[in-house]
Amino acid sequence: MTTDLPGPPQEPVPSLLRPGARVFVAGHRGLVGSAVARRLTAEGHDVITCGRDRLDLRDAERTAAFLRRTHPDAVVLAAARVGGIMANSTYPVQFIEDNLRIQLSVIAGAHAAGTERLLFLGSSCIYPKLAPQPIPESALLTGPLEPTNEAYALAKIAGIVQIQSYRHQYGASYISAMPTNLYGPGDSFDLETSHVLPALIRRFHEARHRGAPAVTLWGSGNPRREFLHVDDLAAACVLLLERYDEDAPVNVGSGEDLTIRELASVVGDVTSYQGEVVWDTAKPDGTPRKLLDVSRLAALGFKPRIALREGIAGTYSWWLRQRGA
Numbered sequence: 297m298t299t300d301l302p303g304p305p306q307e308p309v310p311s312l313l314r315p316g317a318r319v320f321v322a323g324h325r326g327l328v329g330s331a332v333a334r335r336l337t338a339e340g341h342d343v344i345t346c347g348r349d350r351l352d353l354r355d356a357e358r359t360a361a362f363l364r365r366t367h368p369d370a371v372v373l374a375a376a377r378v379g380g381i382m383a384n385s386t387y388p389v390q391f392i393e394d395n396l397r398i399q400l401s402v403i404a405g406a407h408a409a410g411t412e413r414l415l416f417l418g419s420s421c422i423y424p425k426l427a428p429q430p431i432p433e434s435a436l437l438t439g440p441l442e443p444t445n446e447a448y449a450l451a452k453i454a455g456i457v458q459i460q461s462y463r464h465q466y467g468a469s470y471i472s473a474m475p476t477n478l479y480g481p482g483d484s485f486d487l488e489t490s491h492v493l494p495a496l497i498r499r500f501h502e503a504r505h506r507g508a509p510a511v512t513l514w515g516s517g518n519p520r521r522e523f524l525h526v527d528d529l530a531a532a533c534v535l536l537l538e539r540y541d542e543d544a545p546v547n548v549g550s551g552e553d554l555t556i557r558e559l560a561s562v563v564g565d566v567t568s569y570q571g572e573v574v575w576d577t578a579k580p581d582g583t584p585r586k587l588l589d590v591s592r593l594a595a596l597g598f599k600p601r602i603a604l605r606e607g608i609a610g611t612y613s614w615w616l617r618q619r620g621a
């Protein structure tokens with residue numbers, strides 16, 4: 297018989313983010329930036345913010361001056377031109393140009409200001425359309441991209457290479473994370489430009505209130521997507537700032553996916569909509585599947601905490617409160 301003896305006591309791993317660090321969260325009014333700011337504050341860090349009304353991050357000179365003046369210990373780059381499948385395919389110019397410009401300003405400005413840590417947020421759409429599933433980080437640049445978000449994906453890929461270049465050339469402790477599809481409080485519910493999950497909540501809710509017998513959703517319903525609550529993403533971002541300092545981007549996901557048809561069934565239940573769902577196949581499906589391989593993040597100790605149904609219910613309540621309902 298073998299007995300599992302306890303190993304020697306583990307030394308705590310020193311954090312790469314000092315207690316009470318001053319962290320500039322770029323994009324703090326957005327879905328991700330607001331959640332990351334909440335999490336950093338809860339962990340005792342000092343969050344620095346500056347809204348777009350006062351600083352357009354596409355302006356490299358003003359961004360560099362702001363970073364020199366505020367001199368943060370770390371930056372979380374959560375400011376970006378972001379949107380769902382229709383926004384991406386309708387406005388590719390803004391998706392490539394705004395994102396390239398924001399990335400150039402913020403990453404170069406942070407380095408010039410002596411910022412020690414920087415976390416750049418990319419997206420799971422950087423991987424080839426037909427990547428192996430679940431998608432490992434090594435799938436980057438191994439095949440053609442999904443056309444509906446190629447401009448955005450290429451800007452994000454440039455961001456990853458920019459981060460790696462600062463690491464190689466200057467030894468900067470800058471890192472990249474690639475989140476899967478996110479949702480939660482703070483999301484956009486604009487039906488034309490939003491991502492699928494808030495759009496479905498709004499479509500079902502409004503259909504129930506109108507007494508509509510059917511709701512029309514986009515595409516075939518067959519694509520599979522992985523969803524992560526933004527509070528789980530925020531916890532992963534802080535963990536990465538504390539513990540990760542390597543070249544390779546890190547996937548951030550829940551490790552589980554479902555079809556859009558299955559998602560519609562969950563959202564229909566949560567919003568108590570009992571009518572039919574009609575699929576408008578003239579609308580694009582996008583990539584057939586993008587489930588991330590999250591083993592690298594799991595090895596750092598990350599586990600998502602918010603189950604999809606619970607997260608959707610919380611997001612629905614948040615949106616109702618926002619509307620004053």
Ligand SMILES: NC(=O)C1=CN([C@@H]2O[C@H](COP(=O)(O)OP(=O)(O)OC[C@H]3O[C@@H](n4cnc5c(N)ncnc54)[C@H](OP(=O)(O)O)[C@@H]3O)[C@@H](O)[C@H]2O)C=CC1
Pocket residue numbers: 322323324325326327328329347348349351352353354373374375376377378394398417418419420474475476477478479482483484491
């Ligand atoms: N949402 C998702 O499903 C996913 C998001 N990501 C990534 O996470 C990051 C954050 O996305 P998310 O929070 O969803 O996006 P949001 O659109 O919710 O937030 C983006 C934020 O960036 C700010 N911003 C945009 N352009 C500028 C600018 N020129 N100057 C200053 N601020 C600007 C916006 O300001 P304002 O409030 O004034 O509009 C907003 O606060 C992005 O890098 C995105 O690629 C990755 C995977 C999935």
Ligand SMILES: C[C@H]1O[C@H](OP(=O)(O)OP(=O)(O)OC[C@H]2O[C@@H](n3cnc4c(=O)[nH]c(N)nc43)[C@H](O)[C@@H]2O)[C@@H](O)[C@@H](O)C1=O
Pocket residue numbers: 379380381382384419420421445448449476477478487489490491492493495496499513514515516519521556579580581582583
């Ligand atoms: C995060 C990610 O987000 C985008 O990629 P996406 O996952 O394809 O985007 P999406 O959330 O908009 O759609 C997911 C699926 O859902 C279907 N769908 C049904 N009905 C609605 C609907 O009413 N609205 C929307 N938006 N989609 C719908 C839709 O047809 C598609 O099959 C990229 O911009 C990309 O750049 C990116 O990073």
